[in-house]
Amino acid sequence: MPNLDRTPLHDLHCELDARMVPFAGYEMPVQYYDGVLWEHLHTRASAGLFDVSHMGQVRVSADSLEEAQLALEALVPVSVLGIPEGRQRYGLFTSETGGILDDLMIANRGDDLLLVVNAATKERDVAHLSANLAGCAVTPIIDRALLALQGPASEAALAGLVPGVAEMRFMDTSVLDWNGVELWVSRSGYTGEDGYEVSISSSKARALAEALLASEAVIPIGLGARDSLRLEAGLCLYGSDIDTTTTPVEAALAWAIQKARRRGGEREGGFPGAARILEELEAGAPRRRVGFLPDGRAPVRAGARIFREGSDAPVGDVTSGGFGPSLGRPVSMGYVETEFSGTGTVLEAEVRGKRMPVTVADMPFRPSTFKR
Amino acid sequence: MKYTEEHEWLRVDGDLVVVGITEHAAEQLGDVVFVELPEAGTQVSSGDDIVVIESVKAASDIAAPVDGEVVEVNDALADTPGLVNADPLGAAWFVKMKVDDPNQLDGFMSEDEYKDMIA
Numbered sequence: 001m002p003n004l005d006r007t008p009l010h011d012l013h014c015e016l017d018a019r020m021v022p023f024a025g026y027e028m029p030v031q032y033y034d035g036v037l038w039e040h041l042h043t044r045a046s047a048g049l050f051d052v053s054h055m056g057q058v059r060v061s062a063d064s065l066e067e068a069q070l071a072l073e074a075l076v077p078v079s080v081l082g083i084p085e086g087r088q089r090y091g092l093f094t095s096e097t098g099g100i101l102d103d104l105m106i107a108n109r110g111d112d113l114l115l116v117v118n119a120a121t122k123e124r125d126v127a128h129l130s131a132n133l134a135g136c137a138v139t140p141i142i143d144r145a146l147l148a149l150q151g152p153a154s155e156a157a158l159a160g161l162v163p164g165v166a167e168m169r170f171m172d173t174s175v176l177d178w179n180g181v182e183l184w185v186s187r188s189g190y191t192g193e194d195g196y197e198v199s200i201s202s203s204k205a206r207a208l209a210e211a212l213l214a215s216e217a218v219i220p221i222g223l224g225a226r227d228s229l230r231l232e233a234g235l236c237l238y239g240s241d242i243d244t245t246t247t248p249v250e251a252a253l254a255w256a257i258q259k260a261r262r263r264g265g266e267r268e269g270g271f272p273g274a275a276r277i278l279e280e281l282e283a284g285a286p287r288r289r290v291g292f293l294p295d296g297r298a299p300v301r302a303g304a305r306i307f308r309e310g311s312d313a314p315v316g317d318v319t320s321g322g323f324g325p326s327l328g329r330p331v332s333m334g335y336v337e338t339e340f341s342g343t344g345t346v347l348e349a350e351v352r353g354k355r356m357p358v359t360v361a362d363m364p365f366r367p368s369t370f371k372r
Numbered sequence: 373m374k375y376t377e378e379h380e381w382l383r384v385d386g387d388l389v390v391v392g393i394t395e396h397a398a399e400q401l402g403d404v405v406f407v408e409l410p411e412a413g414t415q416v417s418s419g420d421d422i423v424v425i426e427s428v429k430a431a432s433d434i435a436a437p438v439d440g441e442v443v444e445v446n447d448a449l450a451d452t453p454g455l456v457n458a459d460p461l462g463a464a465w466f467v468k469m470k471v472d473d474p475n476q477l478d479g480f481m482s483e484d485e486y487k488d489m490i491a
Contacts (some may be wrong), residue, residue, distance in 0.1 A: 035402055224429055297406045298426065299405065299426050300432065301430075345458065
């Protein structure tokens with residue numbers, strides 16, 4: 001496909017008969033031979049291998065780690081200083097108006113911070129970091145692939161190659177050796193399952209992918225199942241469920257803002273949009289991201305408007321929706337006026353001009369299985 | 373069997389025509405999770421969207437290939453939408469239509485012509 005980047009696993013995807021599609025400027029596999037439904041169910045039952053090399057890996061360093069941590073706190077409402085060595089934490093780049101510029105992972109690797117950001121926003125993120133982190137070196141890592149292995153059989157499959165991963169807990173990060181190749185491993189992911197993300201030199205990525213796929217438990221998974229898995233897990237997709245028009249409190253991501261950065265905390269505020277976000281943390285926001293369970297079998301997809309029964313004034317909208325293969329039913333998430341955001345509230349979604357009942361539901365839609 | 377450019381197949385059965393989608397179309401759609409059918413008795417014109425197919429990926433519309441009346445719909449698809457993937461040319465027919473003008477059926481492709489189109 002013209003004008004699209006390729007990941008180091010591109011040839012492998014093609015050999016595995018993947019259906020390739022354009023995504024965030026890359027040619028990516030949306031599904032392999034067995035299809036989205038099977039890939040989804042296999043990941044929950046066993047293990048799935050995802051190529052997430054399109055995502056951005058960015059190293060942030062300074063004269064001291066603490067200097068880098070404090071500098072980054074000027075861009076995220078996260079207690080970066082509170083991330084212990086060998087751990088990572090979910091974070092958000094906020095805008096001056098309190099919106100979300102991107103969501104990311106922040107790992108403390110002892111000597112530096114490793115950030116993983118979204119593919120579609122990585123250039124903007126690097127520019128944002130470079131412009132605002134005085135005294136820090138911001139280095140996009142362009143010679144490493146990123147693989148995710150997700151599902152209950154992940155530990156056994158990866159520990160067969162790299163024994164040290166078995167000892168890691170959810171959100172631990174570690175530098176480990178595989179046959180002389182340095183792996184940057186975190187026990188995390190985007191499916192609601194136990195699993196790992198592994199950063200590896202681009203030239204060795206195919207060998208690692210093939211070694212994992214040699215395990216009977218592991219099959220390759222495309223972007224289609226990645227989306228249905230994260231939706232069931234209630235996880236946000238940047239650009240769909242969160243963006244510059246949604247605040248962290250509206251997006252039900254207040255848990256990502258630690259006490260140290262809130263009012264009365266040791267390092268209160270000091271991030272873009274703090275005035276609005278700190279106020280919303282205490283007073284609440286006018287709308288809130290919630291789950292919706294539609295009645296019946298018809299999926300309620302992004303863009304559907306939400307109403308109160310018998311009213312023509314919308315009170316919300318769906319930002320992600322589809323069929324949840326593990327639940328055997330449609331699931332959606334979106335925003336609704338806070339007044340109507342209580343679990344169990346019955347509202348209506350408009351699908352193809354018709355109203356159908358939906359019930360506000362807690363997320364994740366199915367319990368996560370992280371190894372804490 | 374006759375074929376449309378929209379990847380539908382038509383099987384003439386007396387004065388009725390049975391409408392479904394081809395294996396190629398079913399494969400492109402991916403796993404089908406929901407099918408919305410019209411009501412029997414609906415009068416439709418060629419090109420009207422009469423069926424909605426939701427796969428895990430997206431929603432797609434199926435248009436009426438000819439003018440006529442929908443006389444029967446395949447209710448089995450409501451409970452078992454996966455039939456569209458499992459048996460698109462057989463058990464997963466969508467509707468039976470009574471055709472207003474049988475001459476409308478002359479314009480469609482033969483199997484060989486359809487295979488050339490998707491090749």
